[in-house]
Amino acid sequence: MEVITPQHFLILATLLFAVGFFGVLIRRNVLLLLMSLELMLNGVNIALVSFSRSSLNMDGSIFVFFIMTVAAAEVAVGLALLVALFKKRDSVFSDDMRLLEN
Amino acid sequence: MNFVDLLFIVFSVLTLGGGLLMVLSRHPVTAAMYMIVSMLGVAALFVLLDSFFLAVLQVLVYAGAVMVLFLFIIMLLDVGPQGAKSARLSWLPGLAGVAATFLLGILLLSFLPESSVQSSSWPPLDNQPHVNGQNLGFSTQVSAFGFGLFTKYMLPLQVAGFMLLAAMIGVIVLSKKKMESKA
Numbered sequence: 001m002e003v004i005t006p007q008h009f010l011i012l013a014t015l016l017f018a019v020g021f022f023g024v025l026i027r028r029n030v031l032l033l034l035m036s037l038e039l040m041l042n043g044v045n046i047a048l049v050s051f052s053r054s055s056l057n058m059d060g061s062i063f064v065f066f067i068m069t070v071a072a073a074e075v076a077v078g079l080a081l082l083v084a085l086f087k088k089r090d091s092v093f094s095d096d097m098r099l100l101e102n
Numbered sequence: 103m104n105f106v107d108l109l110f111i112v113f114s115v116l117t118l119g120g121g122l123l124m125v126l127s128r129h130p131v132t133a134a135m136y137m138i139v140s141m142l143g144v145a146a147l148f149v150l151l152d153s154f155f156l157a158v159l160q161v162l163v164y165a166g167a168v169m170v171l172f173l174f175i176i177m178l179l180d181v182g183p184q185g186a187k188s189a190r191l192s193w194l195p196g197l198a199g200v201a202a203t204f205l206l207g208i209l210l211l212s213f214l215p216e217s218s219v220q221s222s223s224w225p226p227l228d229n230q231p232h233v234n235g236q237n238l239g240f241s242t243q244v245s246a247f248g249f250g251l252f253t254k255y256m257l258p259l260q261v262a263g264f265m266l267l268a269a270m271i272g273v274i275v276l277s278k279k280k281m282e283s284k285a
Contacts, residue, residue, distance in 0.1 A: 058238035
């Protein structure tokens with residue numbers, strides 16, 4: 001008798017996505033923003049793998065593979081942009097980046 | 103409740119707790135450490151879902167490469183807690199976003215056709231063939247990944263490789279010192 005069903009994994013994935021989204025919205029440190037983005041991607045990955053396992057279909061797992069590739073590239077480019085921005089503005093906070101405002 | 107269910111609860115608490123502490127921690131290095139905890143929890147959940155290769159990749163790519171990159175940048179930029187500035191969180195948009203996510207999740211779960219979430223239990227994993235009719239069959243073996251990547255997903259694989267090359271060149275260009283236009 002199994003108690004943990006695919007639905008439990010989906011609820012967990014939603015919760016993890018929500019925590020990551022929460023982080024993206026409340027933090028002003030761009031480093032933390034990027035980390036929260038990774039958390040959201042992980043939530044999606046859990047949902048995809050649980051769909052893949054429960055329907056015995058490999059497509060979801062391969063999609064997770066591609067998501068990991070894209071996430072790694074995204075972090076590398078994002079951090080390079082952050083370093084370039086830090087050299088110019090001397091700050092990692094998103095509310096110091098308001099060149100368009102005035 | 104059997105042992106696997108207990109493991110699920112432990113690792114989901116680890117994942118969610120690590121994520122929440124990461125989001126709320128003041129110091130970026132502390133946040134990175136909590137993030138590693140969360141990523142390892144996700145890897146353990148992949149093991150519970152019989153995706154061993156993805157669990158290994160999760161540990162190698164996220165807990166290894168990505169977090170080392172984050173820690174490297176944190177130490178390169180020398181960002182600390184920085185007093186009141188990082189303590190000022192915008193709570194209202196955060197709570198609104200969480201509410202919106204849950205609303206979306208509930209809507210999705212209620213509108214999905216019954217058949218797509220029909221399985222209230224896991225189908226047994228007996229040696230699935232690599233090709234199952236039109237679909238790729240789920241398998242714990244790494245060769246199932248290779249088979250899928252080099253047959254059905256050949257073009258996406260090439261595009262992913264090209265994207266990694268583009269990202270690499272982009273990062274080099276971004277982090278290079280500005281050259282004088284005339285030498």
